[in-house]
Amino acid sequence: MSATAASETLAHVAETAAPEHHRSGERSHRARAGLGMLLRIILCLVFGLPLLFMLVSSFKPDLQIFDDLGSIKAFLPTGDISTANYSGVFGRVPFAQFMMNSVVITVVTVVFGILVNSMAAFALARIGFKGAGIVLGIILATLIVPFETLALPLLWWSNQLPFLGPDGFSQGWLDTYQVQIIPFIANAFSIFLFYQYFDSIPKELDEAAKVDGAGWFRIYRSIIMPLSGPAVATVAILTFLPMWNQYLWPLMAVQSEELRPVMVGIDYFKQLNTSWGQIMAYATMITAPVLILFIAFQRSFINSIASSGVKG
Amino acid sequence: MSTITAAESASAPAATARKRKPMKGSRSSTTTALLMLLPAAVLLITFLLIPIGLTFGLAFTNARLISPRPAEFVGVDNFTRLFDDETFWASLRNTIIFAVVIVPLQSACALGLALLVNVKMRGVNFFRTVYFLPVVTSMVVVSMLWLFLYQPNGLINQALARFGIQGPDWLGDPHTALLAIILMSAWQAMGFHMVIWLSGLQTIPGDLYEAADLDGADTWQKFRYVTWPGLRATRTFILITITISAFALFTQVNIMTQGGPLDSTSTLVLMAVRTGFQQQQTGYASAISLAFFVLVLAVTLVNRYFTRDKDVVR
Numbered sequence: 001m002s003a004t005a006a007s008e009t010l011a012h013v014a015e016t017a018a019p020e021h022h023r024s025g026e027r028s029h030r031a032r033a034g035l036g037m038l039l040r041i042i043l044c045l046v047f048g049l050p051l052l053f054m055l056v057s058s059f060k061p062d063l064q065i066f067d068d069l070g071s072i073k074a075f076l077p078t079g080d081i082s083t084a085n086y087s088g089v090f091g092r093v094p095f096a097q098f099m100m101n102s103v104v105i106t107v108v109t110v111v112f113g114i115l116v117n118s119m120a121a122f123a124l125a126r127i128g129f130k131g132a133g134i135v136l137g138i139i140l141a142t143l144i145v146p147f148e149t150l151a152l153p154l155l156w157w158s159n160q161l162p163f164l165g166p167d168g169f170s171q172g173w174l175d176t177y178q179v180q181i182i183p184f185i186a187n188a189f190s191i192f193l194f195y196q197y198f199d200s201i202p203k204e205l206d207e208a209a210k211v212d213g214a215g216w217f218r219i220y221r222s223i224i225m226p227l228s229g230p231a232v233a234t235v236a237i238l239t240f241l242p243m244w245n246q247y248l249w250p251l252m253a254v255q256s257e258e259l260r261p262v263m264v265g266i267d268y269f270k271q272l273n274t275s276w277g278q279i280m281a282y283a284t285m286i287t288a289p290v291l292i293l294f295i296a297f298q299r300s301f302i303n304s305i306a307s308s309g310v311k312g
Numbered sequence: 313m314s315t316i317t318a319a320e321s322a323s324a325p326a327a328t329a330r331k332r333k334p335m336k337g338s339r340s341s342t343t344t345a346l347l348m349l350l351p352a353a354v355l356l357i358t359f360l361l362i363p364i365g366l367t368f369g370l371a372f373t374n375a376r377l378i379s380p381r382p383a384e385f386v387g388v389d390n391f392t393r394l395f396d397d398e399t400f401w402a403s404l405r406n407t408i409i410f411a412v413v414i415v416p417l418q419s420a421c422a423l424g425l426a427l428l429v430n431v432k433m434r435g436v437n438f439f440r441t442v443y444f445l446p447v448v449t450s451m452v453v454v455s456m457l458w459l460f461l462y463q464p465n466g467l468i469n470q471a472l473a474r475f476g477i478q479g480p481d482w483l484g485d486p487h488t489a490l491l492a493i494i495l496m497s498a499w500q501a502m503g504f505h506m507v508i509w510l511s512g513l514q515t516i517p518g519d520l521y522e523a524a525d526l527d528g529a530d531t532w533q534k535f536r537y538v539t540w541p542g543l544r545a546t547r548t549f550i551l552i553t554i555t556i557s558a559f560a561l562f563t564q565v566n567i568m569t570q571g572g573p574l575d576s577t578s579t580l581v582l583m584a585v586r587t588g589f590q591q592q593q594t595g596y597a598s599a600i601s602l603a604f605f606v607l608v609l610a611v612t613l614v615n616r617y618f619t620r621d622k623d624v625v626r
Contacts (some may be wrong), residue, residue: 023505043439050457057471116403120348123345123346132345142364145360149367149605152584159377221337280457287450301444308508
């Protein structure tokens with residue numbers, strides 16, 4: 001305390017006795033701000049330029065991509081600009097099919113994920129039952145298990161599972177749509193996020209609704225879910241991103257070309273003669289949907305990532 | 313009353329569960345609750361809990377991915393084979409090096425980014441957005457892009473050449489391949505952790521900084537005595553998540569190097585996929601997965617221990 005007091009007095013003395021010192025402090029403050037700005041801009045280039053390079057190169061012929069590497073032209077749409085790489089991609093792989101598969105897999109998982117996980121969280125957070133605490137404890141404990149540890153046993157297990165589809169009873173889930181969707185619907189982290197949110201909504205709402213004669217399912221559907229927009233957005237985004245980007249699982253679980261998602265499709269371009277222009281075009285096309293969604297819902301994206309950090 | 317004791321015996325949610333009081337008609341309430349929990353429970357048991365159990369079970373069998381014959385118990389055969397396998401030790405070493413380097417690198421740089429954009433300033437949102445762009449770009453795309461940037465005569469080496477530096481054959485040289493993958497991975501994920509640091513920074517009350525200002529604290533002192541202690545919970549979370557995702561390293565390696573050159577970038581997950589998927593040896597792959605699981609568990613427990621220790625000191 002005395003040290004602080006002393007330094008305060010010192011600062012006071014310095015202020016009154018030597019105003020020019022104070023001004024130099026101001027100058028160093030401005031210099032520091034300038035340095036910070038410079039750093040921010042350099043970092044902008046570090047994170048932005050590779051992606052800009054990808055976009056620009058997707059419009060250039062292979063030879064020109066290499067020629068432009070040595071200069072600033074690598075990041076500028078100069079020279080022989082065309083959409084030839086894009087038509088090349090469509091000629092080389094069933095791109096529309098890959099895209100449709102990814103959209104179907106992602107959308108179905110997100111929609112059912114919101115439904116299934118929010119219902120489970122509602123049961124745990126708002127209805128409650130004997131042992132609900134233990135169930136939540138088990139769900140939280142599984143959060144430390146990364147999917148990659150289970151991938152190989154799950155692959156074997158998926159091949160043993162029966163499935164009742166439109167064509168009747170079949171054995172083994174490998175090489176199907178459902179193997180890319182159903183294992184990822186229920187998610188411990190999504191349940192946790194919903195649980196946290198539901199738990200923060202005043203319990204009096206339930207009581208009031210009950211007085212009005214509403215049942216639990218009605219309360220879930222008409223009161224709690226409409227109030228939980230931010231939680232739904234968070235879960236939707238945190239399900240959407242990894243599902244769209246999934247690579248390891250479809251690489252192993254799906255062999256048929258017509259069932260493959262976009263990420264696995266990139267492997268086609270590494271085989272045979274590599275055309276970097278086409279790779280950049282393909283990469284741009286599979287990144288664009290996420291990028292557009294991100295720009296449109298930026299705040300929700302950032303908030304959902306931020307709220308994923310609240311656990312711990 | 314029984315609800316209360318049950319809730320108290322479970323550690324995490326006890327505080328919230330205790331507030332709840334049983335409602336009227338609680339038997340039908342329980343039925344509704346169980347019905348609503350059912351879909352998630354069935355799915356989690358089938359696709360999470362059973363596979364966790366299978367990781368342990370299959371590791372002691374000769375199960376093959378597609379085989380007409382049922383799996384047989386083979387004792388610890390898979391583990392003796394694993395411990396004699398040089399690729400396993402190389403993979404384990406690479407996985408640990410990757411984690412040990414990327415955890416401090418990525419978390420420190422991400423904190424730096426967060427501090428840089430945690431200011432009230434016009435246009436700061438633009439910087440945040442740009443730093444975050446690689447996060448919304450999938451690792452598959454990023455790997456393909458950097459595979460090109462890392463070519464011996466690629467963009468990075470051409471840029472280095474401008475400063476008179478002769479860049480290495482990043483991915484072709486066993487000495488630099490893992491480093492190249494580390495740098496790229498940090499580049500991709502940094503924005504993610506920047507956002508988490510940022511949300512941590514914003515929980516620190518502004519009057520603490522005002523008080524520090526009154527005491528004449530300089531920038532470093534404010535960071536050391538206000539910011540750093542205020543980020544304790546965020547720190548633990550970031551450390552655990554980066555470490556676990558670092559252990560799961562696969563996509564980058566599979567696309568860029570396939571574990572080469574000379575196993576210098578092989579990882580545990582890559583090895584598990586090779587044996588369990590390409591060679592269809594599920595039993596052996598489960599043994600590798602189990603080793604991976606033990607690693608994750610060890611790190612989590614060590615982390616818990618250290619964070620608890622600090623609680624006592626404080």
